[in-house]
């Protein structure tokens with residue numbers, strides 16, 4: 027039996043599978059996973075949700091602080107590192123059951139339901155990069171892209187992580203060593219965006235739990251080392267119709283008009299959504315030439331120097347958005363991408379000309395001719411675009427934007443002080459190591 031509805035979960039069922047504690051998990055505005063736990067024997071009074079203090083969790087500014095964490099029964103899984111615990115991922119609501127406006131999972135759900143009204147389902151397939159570090163914050167292996175053991179000395183740690191991902195029913199495609207020393211990657215399989223986002227949150231915890239066991243620090247920080255590859259969180263994505271047919275493909279043309287307009291929407295809003303997909307000051311140290319990270323707002327088939335790569339045609343037509351990194355809140359990242367793409371479709375926004383060239387090597391005038399602009403090169407610039415793009419207000423709403431900007435501006439001030447006093451790198455490691 028696959029348990030996924032409220033009726034499927036009873037104290038007897040939990041006893042049968044050896045679960046003694048239940049955890050309700052949810053994600054904060056800034057992407058941090060949180061949990062509240064209770065013993066199975068009080069399941070009946072807790073099964074429809076529990077109250078949490080929204081203001082201590084940073085979801086609101088005012089004195090109203092009551093929120094409810096409501097379990098999504100489809101997300102039940104047993105924790106591999108503590109098999110007496112079963113966890114559910116939750117949505118956050120107010121006491122009347124209305125979606126809480128600053129709940130990231132709720133923000134994503136809202137955009138998904140707008141897509142559904144337009145006849146689309148949103149599928150995502152993220153690729154998550156990570157560095158494993160020693161206590162001294164040095165790379166914990168000396169490997170390179172897709173290397174094999176013995177050079178790939180952390181392959182056993184990767185295997186333990188893979189075992190756990192599979193045990194928790196998280197679809198994965200490949201897991202391998204990446205370009206940087208001690209840099210690794212897991213590619214997920216495509217899923218409904220909401221569960222795909224849940225999977226990324228769970229995977230990040232799995233990576234960290236397994237690494238800690240071996241006294242290794244695991245970080246999704248975008249650019250721990252200036253001279254080495256940065257860590258991205260690329261997001262493959264496509265839309266289907268309500269029957270599940272890929273609407274990015276076109277039998278005759280290969281790629282559909284819908285795909286092209288979706289790309290047009292992404293390009294139009296790319297500067298503003300950078301604030302969500304690259305929310306750390308450190309994010310912008312990654313978005314530089316020569317490390318397979320995008321610098322310009324361009325697209326092309328199979329082009330890894332472009333912001334938007336189209337890897338597949340026909341049935342598997344999809345796009346890969348390459349700017350995002352692991353410091354993003356994945357629910358918000360998906361929401362921003364989908365809303366930008368839908369805006370493109372609604373308004374039939376044409377993207378610039380696709381290019382096969384290395385975008386970083388084009389001259390200024392060649393880029394001008396192709397209509398290629400630069401992505402924001404600092405968090406400060408990204409926030410200006412974010413604040414002035416009306417679509418951001420539609421997606422995130424006033425409350426969220428207020429809390430988000432306050433925190434991000436504080437980070438900018440702190441970084442400026444750190445820069446003046448010569449400890450910029452220490453400040454960033456401190457602020458983003460655990461993202």
Ligand SMILES: NC(=O)CC[C@H](N)C(=O)O
Nearest residue numbers: 255256257258317318319
């Ligand atoms: N193989 C790759 O595509 C590497 C991607 C690169 N690490 C990034 O920062 O996005």
